[in-house]
């Protein structure tokens with residue numbers, strides 16, 4: 460029954476499998492995958508339209524087997540990659556000094572900017588043993604991952620009531636060990652752009668690097684600005700900004716595995732590069748984390764950008780922002796619901812002062828909508844892309860119905876509330892070690908069965924009630940381990 464026994468029974472088949480049978484099995488396997496094509500998923504997939512998919516797919520397949528590890532072997536990939544980086548740099552207000560590299564995604568771009576900052580500090584400020592990076596609590600967890608990998612320290616600062624970075628708090632957090640400040644354009648949780656001009660000015664004044672995380676916003680903000688929406692300064696036109704990350708596989712509508720990390724100049728980027736001349740296999744050099752790099756991703760990203768052009772992206776941004784305006788107004792018209800702050804792009808969070816929004820999310824899931832749950836405060840996350848242009852009416856109708864359902868008390872909802880209250884009560888009276896023991900048992904219950912259940916409010920409620928975030932982390936790591944074990948076949 461458990462994943463552990465199943466993993467021992469799954470082996471490489473002794474003989475090969477008939478192509479038809481194996482593709483049938485693959486189609487069967489995806490039967491319960493989220494149905495993003497219907498516009499009912501709000502993250503994970505960015506849909507630029509059927510024509511864009513076709514262009515990406517065809518370009519991808521053309522260069523399916525090629526490898527960008529050695530750019531001299533495939534001048535084609537070198538052309539696509541360098542042009543793609545140059546196109547991105549000029550879109551983001553970069554001059555001819557701005558350089559960059561393609562990476563496999565936002566996470567790798569952020570890993571690169573953190574590594575570059577660390578190496579820059581080693582050269583410029585060798586007295587620092589534990590380099591510190593100051594960033595608001597809303598900045599992406601990939602920064603924590605980078606700090607974890609590269610032995611750096613993050614100093615998280617609070618945000619203001621509008622969820623934008625509190626620059627005074629950032630200034631107060633600077634120590635002699637600080638090497639970089641970070642702002643997001645926009646932040647993922649609430650879709651608001653931090654006061655980048657103030658953060659960058661502060662960095663400049665103190666001789667620090669300044670990274671702008673535009674992973675989600677970089678390929679839509681330039682067009683949102685052109686459409687006439689008020690857009691705060693955030694790109695290379697802002698003095699003091701030294702690096703920007705932007706994901707092409709989000710609003711660039713490229714195939715997944717495509718992001719760009721840009722630097723103000725070559726001297727800074729130099730700290731990112733790696734080369735060794737001592738290996739018996741020959742001289743080896745590479746600019747980013749990966750060794751072998753898939754040609755398909757590079758070809759698809761170049762093809763989609765060239766296919767769409769400014770006009771194509773502008774058309775898509777207009778449709779996306781129209782859908783956002785409609786959904787935002789509709790949400791705010793439902794008594795009890797609100798949108799957090801004033802989102803700068805089509806990323807926003809639905810919250811409530813009176814309703815349990817996790818219950819609303821459960822009701823929406825029953826109706827086929829997959830909203831991500833957020834915390835501090837509890838909210839439901841939406842990333843609207845071009846594939847969502849026709850959903851606002853249906854979405855708002857179901858959201859109203861979900862709110863109505865949550866307002867009607869049922870025995871199940873009462874039980875859920877009791878369960879969460881019980882955990883909170885136990886957490887108050889039980890010794891810490893007992894809570895850890897209980898949490899470990901609970902992880903089995905929460906991770907049981909394939910995938911996550913539609914009704915998840917009790918789980919989020921219990922997680923919120925846990926007094927010890929360390930327990931929660933162990934529980935989550937248990938889940939991560941579980942996902943790599945094949946499920947039993949029966």
Ligand SMILES: *Cc1c(COP(=O)(O)O)cnc(C)c1O
Nearest residue numbers: 564565566599646647672674675
């Ligand atoms: C998506 C995102 C990232 C991480 O990107 P991945 O492609 O998922 O690795 C980083 N920062 C922000 C603001 C994002 O939205």
